[in-house]
Amino acid sequence: MDSVEFFLDMNHGDYSSKNASSIEMCNLGYFLASDVKFRPSIFKEYAFNDQQQFMSSNATTLEKQNGYILLRDQYPEEEIPTNLKMSRDKFIKLLEDWEEKVCKLMPKEILIKYENGEFIIETKD
DSSP: OEEEEEEEETTTTEEEEEOOSSHHHHHHHHIIIIIITTOTHHHHHHHHOTTOOEEEOSSEEEEEETTEEEEEESSOSSSSOOOEEEEHHHHHHHHHHHIIIIITTOOSEEEEEEETTEEEEEEEO
C-alpha cells in the first residue's frame, strides 16, 4: 500500500503533505496541497479537454498519454522523472473526493492510500 498524509495548518488554512511512502505519492501530495488546494474544478476541466495534452502548476506537471494522466514533479531531481499514472476516471474521482472530503469539510488530518488501483481518502478531526 502506498500513502501520503496531509495536515491542516490552522494559521494559514491550507494543507501540507508529509510522510509519503514513494516518489509517486510525494508528487500526489505536492499536487493536491500546492496546486489543487481548494480549486479542483480547474484540473477536472483539464481532464475533460481532449485538446489540452499538458498542464503545469506550481509543483507538478500533468500529461495525457493513451487514455491516462501522468502526474510528475515540475522540477524532478531524477534524470528520468517518476510518473504517477492513473486513468482519467480515477483522476476525476480523486479530485471529486478531495472536493467532498477535504475542501468542504476541512479535516485536520488526511490520509490518502493507494490500494488495488484505487485512491482512498480517510480524514480525521
